[in-house]
Amino acid sequence: MSERTVRTSLYAVKVTNGQERTVALMLSDKAKVEELPIAAILAPAELKGYIIVEAERPHIVDELIRGMRHTRERVQGTISPDEVNHYIETRPVVEGLEEGTLVEVIAGPFKGMQARVVRVDVTKEEVTIEILEAAFTLPITVHADYVRELKGVKM
Amino acid sequence: MPRACRTCKIITNENVCPVCKGTELSDDFSGLLVVLDPENSLLAEKLEAKEAGNYALKIR
Numbered sequence: 001m002s003e004r005t006v007r008t009s010l011y012a013v014k015v016t017n018g019q020e021r022t023v024a025l026m027l028s029d030k031a032k033v034e035e036l037p038i039a040a041i042l043a044p045a046e047l048k049g050y051i052i053v054e055a056e057r058p059h060i061v062d063e064l065i066r067g068m069r070h071t072r073e074r075v076q077g078t079i080s081p082d083e084v085n086h087y088i089e090t091r092p093v094v095e096g097l098e099e100g101t102l103v104e105v106i107a108g109p110f111k112g113m114q115a116r117v118v119r120v121d122v123t124k125e126e127v128t129i130e131i132l133e134a135a136f137t138l139p140i141t142v143h144a145d146y147v148r149e150l151k152g153v154k155m
Numbered sequence: 156m157p158r159a160c161r162t163c164k165i166i167t168n169e170n171v172c173p174v175c176k177g178t179e180l181s182d183d184f185s186g187l188l189v190v191l192d193p194e195n196s197l198l199a200e201k202l203e204a205k206e207a208g209n210y211a212l213k214i215r
Contacts, residue, residue, distance in 0.1 A: 004194065004195050004196075004197070008195060008197055024187050042189075045212070087186065088188070
């Protein structure tokens with residue numbers, strides 16, 4: 001990895017809820033057209049109402065968002081790079097899941113129910129689970145995102 | 156229809172990834188990182204993005 005010559009910081013910008021992606025794209029277009037020294041713009045799906053702009057100085061961010069739709073203001077101060085790590089570093093969603101792991105279904109029609117993992121498909125990132133509350137054995141295959149491991153419980 | 160490369164995460168409208176030339180593209184992705192200056196960007200370095208462009212953060 002090449003050494004960075006410019007020291008950049010991360011700044012949060014308040015934006016209209018639900019418009020994070022649109023704003024990030026609009027701001028990147030503006031940065032290109034006006035040749036503003038913006039390094040990157042981050043719009044994680046989990047972060048509602050904010051985007052993160054990477055630039056050398058805060059006034060560049062102020063210049064970028066001035067007069068732009070759906071942008072409110074720049075949040076005072078900078079964001080530590082460590083705080084955005086979890087948005088960027090993606091760990092495999094099937095990590096920690098194995099046969100017999102007790103999980104809770106966190107989305108879909110079985111939301112809130114507990115289940116036991118009977119098979120893990122690492123390449124497809126899918127797990128086959130059996131709902132514990134079901135009166136009869138009903139194996140269902142869902143994306144690993146839909147389940148959360150119940151810590152410390154193995155069957 | 157934009158799709159994200161499973162290998163390098165760049166979002167493209169093509170059938171082949173413009174960066175790694177891979178063909179494993181997915182239309183089920185979320186999050187966005189717009190890289191404008193890959194050489195000086197900390198975020199691009201974290202995502203291992205070496206080219207300017209739009210990158211997905213999570214790909215299914």
